[in-house]
Amino acid sequence: MPQWLDQTKQEDSTVHIVADENIPLIEQFFGEFGEITRLPGRSMKASDLSNADILLVRSVTEVDASLLADTPVKFVGTATIGTDHIDTEYLDSKGIGFASAPGCNAQAVVDYVLSALSVIVDSRGIEFADLSVGIVGVGNVGLLLRQRLEQMGMTVKATDPFKEEEEVGELTSLDDVLSCDVVSLHTPLERGGEHPTWHLINEARLKQMAPDACLLNACRGAVVDNAALSAHLKQAPDFVAILDVWENEPELDLELMELCSLATPHIAGYSLDGKMKGTELIYQAACGYFGLPVRLKLGQFLPEPGIRRVDFSAEVPIHQALRTAIRASYEIRVDDGVMRSVMRRSQNLRESFDRMRKDYPLRRDTINLRVGVPSRAHDLQDVLEATGFDVRSK
Numbered sequence: 001m002p003q004w005l006d007q008t009k010q011e012d013s014t015v016h017i018v019a020d021e022n023i024p025l026i027e028q029f030f031g032e033f034g035e036i037t038r039l040p041g042r043s044m045k046a047s048d049l050s051n052a053d054i055l056l057v058r059s060v061t062e063v064d065a066s067l068l069a070d071t072p073v074k075f076v077g078t079a080t081i082g083t084d085h086i087d088t089e090y091l092d093s094k095g096i097g098f099a100s101a102p103g104c105n106a107q108a109v110v111d112y113v114l115s116a117l118s119v120i121v122d123s124r125g126i127e128f129a130d131l132s133v134g135i136v137g138v139g140n141v142g143l144l145l146r147q148r149l150e151q152m153g154m155t156v157k158a159t160d161p162f163k164e165e166e167e168v169g170e171l172t173s174l175d176d177v178l179s180c181d182v183v184s185l186h187t188p189l190e191r192g193g194e195h196p197t198w199h200l201i202n203e204a205r206l207k208q209m210a211p212d213a214c215l216l217n218a219c220r221g222a223v224v225d226n227a228a229l230s231a232h233l234k235q236a237p238d239f240v241a242i243l244d245v246w247e248n249e250p251e252l253d254l255e256l257m258e259l260c261s262l263a264t265p266h267i268a269g270y271s272l273d274g275k276m277k278g279t280e281l282i283y284q285a286a287c288g289y290f291g292l293p294v295r296l297k298l299g300q301f302l303p304e305p306g307i308r309r310v311d312f313s314a315e316v317p318i319h320q321a322l323r324t325a326i327r328a329s330y331e332i333r334v335d336d337g338v339m340r341s342v343m344r345r346s347q348n349l350r351e352s353f354d355r356m357r358k359d360y361p362l363r364r365d366t367i368n369l370r371v372g373v374p375s376r377a378h379d380l381q382d383v384l385e386a387t388g389f390d391v392r393s394k
């Protein structure tokens with residue numbers, strides 16, 4: 001009987017861990033804790049947890065009293081940044097330990113936004129530096145995005161009622177942010193409090209944006225009023241919507257998907273690096289909670305990237321090199337194409353949405369892509385480095 005877990009648990013000496021089937025490396029990181037049972041997160045129920053000591057979930061499992069009451073669960077970990085699926089007040093009230101994985105896939109979301117912006121600039125025949133981008137929520141994702149965009153020469157405006165300028169750079173009002181060419185949302189989903197984000201972008205705020213502005217949502221579906229967005233897109237044909245997250249996932253609004261310029265199935269954060277980092281962070285938190293030493297590190301499990309290097313000549317224009325490197329690392333249009341083709345043929349939208357996420361192809365963070373640049377092309381080296389690539393002088 002491991003004393004670290006529960007000194008009152010006399011009969012069954014095995015520690016039981018129930019984990020979502022889609023969290024990578026659980027066996028590697030948690031194998032020493034005890035016996036692991038893998039289950040589909042969407043359909044997890046209280047009876048699955050009748051002897052579970054540790055519960056490890058992703059965003060698709062609602063963790064609240066109806067799931068946990070009358071179970072022996074002592075620690076819950078979610079291998080995600082978002083925590084809106086967790087009733088943390090209930091966990092606190094029952095003395096159940098909790099950890100999420102802050103920032104684990106922030107780099108992947110930034111890669112997603114950069115790929116989307118590369119499509120926008122191409123379709124408008126402009127360069128990155130011609131765009132103004134508004135960021136709503138300057139946390140792990142929003143701040144990294146801000147740094148990348150500014151280093152690429154874009155004008156950035158940002159708003160966040162909970163942050164100080166010393167921490168995250170200049171801040172402005174939401175109204176001001178909505179005046180940008182592109183508005184990118186990076187808040188948690190909050191239904192209450194002083195600054196709720198549920199339907200933060202509603203009919204009135206959509207109308208505040210320029211008729212040909214772009215709204216990009218890769219945080220949580222319900223931060224945008226999806227019905228209002230559909231109505232807006234029908235009467236503002238030049239307005240661009242790029243959605244990774246949807247109200248009522250996995251029940252997708254197909255009409256809205258067709259109105260979007262780019263549509264993906266909640267995969268902005270789905271790099272292998274981001275998912276594995278999520279597991280490492282909840283492993284570290286569980287070790288801390290139970291007073292165990294942290295013995296394992298992610299580095300020992302990450303595989304070699306499939307695409308290792310792209311090379312540029314000194315003659316390539318900086319803008320062209322940037323968009324090529326961004327898309328070599330992650331191409332949003334492939335995910336958009338798969339989503340449209342799968343959803344249009346689908347007999348069961350919920351199942352198809354979840355299947356695309358479960359079977360998502362291997363993708364790596366930008367930092368894994370080495371970019372060869374002639375040593376004399378200093379400006380190109382600087383911009384690529386600032387955008388997050390591993391630049392090699394040649």
Ligand SMILES: NC(=O)C1=CN([C@@H]2O[C@H](COP(=O)(O)OP(=O)(O)OC[C@H]3O[C@@H](n4cnc5c(N)ncnc54)[C@H](O)[C@@H]3O)[C@@H](O)[C@H]2O)C=CC1
Binds near residue numbers: 106
């Ligand atoms: N599509 C995907 O695959 C992914 C989505 N996400 C979502 O993105 C969200 C943001 O991620 P992080 O930046 O890592 O979270 P974070 O918690 O580091 O940052 C969120 C920021 O939003 C700010 N905020 C809260 N309410 C706000 C409001 N009313 N207006 C403006 N700002 C507000 C907070 O002060 C905080 O700085 C997560 O909560 C998660 O729901 C995260 C990762 C992947």
Ligand SMILES: O=C(O)C(=O)[C@H](O)COP(=O)(O)O
Binds near residue numbers: 057059
């Ligand atoms: O980390 C988050 O927050 C996310 O949105 C995840 O990337 C979502 O992944 P799942 O937990 O839904 O697989």
